[in-house]
Amino acid sequence: MNPQLLRVTNRIIERSRETRSAYLARIEQAKTSTVHRSQLACGNLAHGFAACQPEDKASLKSMLRNNIAIITSYNDMLSAHQPYEHYPEIIRKALHEANAVGQVAGGVPAMCDGVTQGQDGMELSLLSREVIAMSAAVGLSHNMFDGALFLGVCDKIVPGLTMAALSFGHLPAVFVPSGPMASGLPNKEKVRIRQLYAEGKVDRMALLESEAASYHAPGTCTFYGTANTNQMVVEFMGMQLPGSSFVHPDSPLRDALTAAAARQVTRMTGNGNEWMPIGKMIDEKVVVNGIVALLATGGSTNHTMHLVAMARAAGIQINWDDFSDLSDVVPLMARLYPNGPADINHFQAAGGVPVLVRELLKAGLLHEDVNTVAGFGLSRYTLEPWLNNGELDWREGAEKSLDSNVIASFEQPFSHHGGTKVLSGNLGRAVMKTSAVPVRTR
Incomplete structure (x- = not known):
């Protein structure tokens, strides 16, 4: 492992010792040995399944089957969130096949900086993250659920949903992306x-x-802004299935990945074989992996705010010094607009997340010994999904970049320093996205 990476990780662990311990104690206290709805009074439970189909009512009465919350940020004004319209149908079908039930537990607002930029609505942008976190938490507060699927992609939505998921950290959670437009x-x-x-x-x-x-078209914008940075970071953090971030909406592979996410969260519940609540899964090493993803790809500087808040929701304390110190050893290995002419689809075609994870693991710049929604070990994220005779399967991703103008090797990066740098001066501190600044003017 890179010595600087270990130093920063250990510093975060020590800094967070008390807050992380208190957080883990809280989620341990919230854990149950049976389905969570068993704690509800009969009147409460009857309200909770009143609108369900008879088969689902019988399942929820039985106390034997998992009930999975669907928290959605669907609206049909934002391109990245329009694909979520039909996700609940795909999810419910997959859950039924896994002997589980799914309910839409709540919807959260989703705003787009691309629409509100320069308008009065822009004043609500960062505030919406907290509104999203609270809205999702309201949906989960009914104590009807044994796990959750979070449908969100864009700017403040994923950080807000993560904060909500971690406030119910005793539940397993899988994030489900919509994918980029062509x-x-x-x-x-x-x-x-x-x-x-x-x-x-x-x-x-x-x-x-x-x-x-x-x-x-439907899907995320293809430039490398906050939305696609969200997807990059949470995949490196193991919060969604390997290779799922940048598959186009409305494709057979995308639908197969959505169904697989539903099946996987049932395995991670207390009734499953792979119990892994999100509050336990996201630890200090996972957070560091998220920071490395940001730096190695020259992602959105918004994440120097969002990752701090996401980590704090798990009792983990990080600060800008951690970003800056890691930036000294994590090279810039992706060149995506506005850092270059390529878009996120070119990144995917060049090998995508599996190539970057492989390169950074070999360089000792990622923690491999972490839990993910796919199981233990970040090396699982060197795999890519594909349809094998119509069935979802995973295979080894590309061994190296398929386009060195888009994804560089560790040995020959675009820059030896990460894409973000913390500056200090007589006016205070600031963060600069150095990956978007031409070398000649840095």
């Missing part, structure tokens, strides 16, 4: 049209046509 107008052309508009050489309609050709 690549539209190339980023270089989009930048060219924006420049022409700024110079007054094309009109508003030309600009709108260009933007609409860039953001054109």
Whole structure:
């Protein structure tokens, strides 16, 4: 292991000793030896399944089958969240096949900075993270559930959902992504049209046509902003299935991954064979892996706020010094717009998360000895999903990058320092996304 990585990890463990211990004691106290709804009074329980189909009512009365909460951020105004419309149907079907029940426990608001940027609504952006965390917690508060599936992708949604999941850290949880839209107008052309508009050489309609050709279909935007950084970070943290982040919506593989996430969370419950509550799963090493993912890919600086809050929800205390010290040893190994011309689909085609995890594990820059939703060991995330005669399976991902202009090797990175740097001066402290700054002007 890299000595600096170990030093930072041990520093976080020591700093968090009291708060982490108190958190683990709290989730241990909330654990039960049977399904959680067994603690409800009969009137409470009857309210909880009143609207269910007869088969599900019988299952919930029996106290033998798991009931899985679905927390969704679906709305059909945001492209990344529109695909979630039909996820509950896929999930319920998969849960029935696993002798479990699924209920939509709650919905959370989902706003997009891409829509509100420069508008009054932008003032609600960061605040919405806390609203999302509280809204999801309200859904889980009914004590009807033995595990949870979280459907969210974009900016403040994933951090808010993570905070909520960790407030119910005695439950297992799997995050379920929607995937990116197909690549539209190339980023270089989009930048060219924006420049022409700024110079007054094309009109508003030309600009709108260009933007609409860039953001054109269901799924996440393809540039490497906060939404796709969310997906990168939580996959490195083992919170969603290996290779699931950047598979297109409405594809057979995406639907198979969604069903597999539902089946997997049932295995992780107290009634399953692989009990793993999210509060136990996300420990200090997992958080460090998330920071490494951010730095190695030049991800959104918003995560220097979000990861701090997500970790704190698990009783883990991190700060900007941890980011800065890790940035000294974690190289920049991905070049994605706005750090370069490629988009997230090019990243996936170049080998995606499995290649990066493999490279960073070999370099001793990730903790392999961690729990994930796929089981113990981060090496599971060097696998990629595929359909084998129509059935979901995993195979070894690419051994090395398939496009060195998009994903670099550890030996020949785009930069020897991570994509984020903490600055200090007479006005205070700041975070800079150095990966988006040309080398000649740094």
